[in-house]
Amino acid sequence: MVTFKTFTAKDVDLNRVQANVTDAVNALSVLAGAVPTVVKVSASAKLTGAEDVVLVDSSRAQNPIYLVLPGPKVLSKPVRFKVTKAGTQGVFVKAVDIPGNGSPTLDETNQVQIRPDTGSMTVVSDGSNYWSV
Numbered sequence: 001m002v003t004f005k006t007f008t009a010k011d012v013d014l015n016r017v018q019a020n021v022t023d024a025v026n027a028l029s030v031l032a033g034a035v036p037t038v039v040k041v042s043a044s045a046k047l048t049g050a051e052d053v054v055l056v057d058s059s060r061a062q063n064p065i066y067l068v069l070p071g072p073k074v075l076s077k078p079v080r081f082k083v084t085k086a087g088t089q090g091v092f093v094k095a096v097d098i099p100g101n102g103s104p105t106l107d108e109t110n111q112v113q114i115r116p117d118t119g120s121m122t123v124v125s126d127g128s129n130y131w132s133v
Contacts, residue, residue: 049074059085075125
């Protein structure tokens with residue numbers, strides 16, 4: 001929060017400008033603190049829930065890349081996946097490492113492949129399961 005010295009003026013427009021400048025600077029200072037957590041991977045990995053963006057380089061992968069989500073209650077914010085360099089192997093986002101009866105799902109299945117034509121996907125949790133949006 002930033003405090004500005006304001007000048008008392010009889011001009012209503014000047015008072016409005018001062019208030020708008022204060023609001024704008026305060027909004028920017030809040031946004032400046034929101035630096036996304038970006039992780040780069042080139043092999044299968046288990047996510048922690050701290051990631052905002054996962055950049056995937058599958059260009060040299062010899063096997064499919066599996067990105068395993070944390071528990072649905074742990075994933076409290078959207079996580080974005082982007083294939084930065086595509087290879088011959090698929091990139092999959094998995095709801096759980098070893099699925100079982102009653103395990104969380106991603107779009108009502110265990111795993112979803114990041115489509116090669118778009119190369120990106122965003123996943124959110126409802127606290128019980130995951131959904132691509």
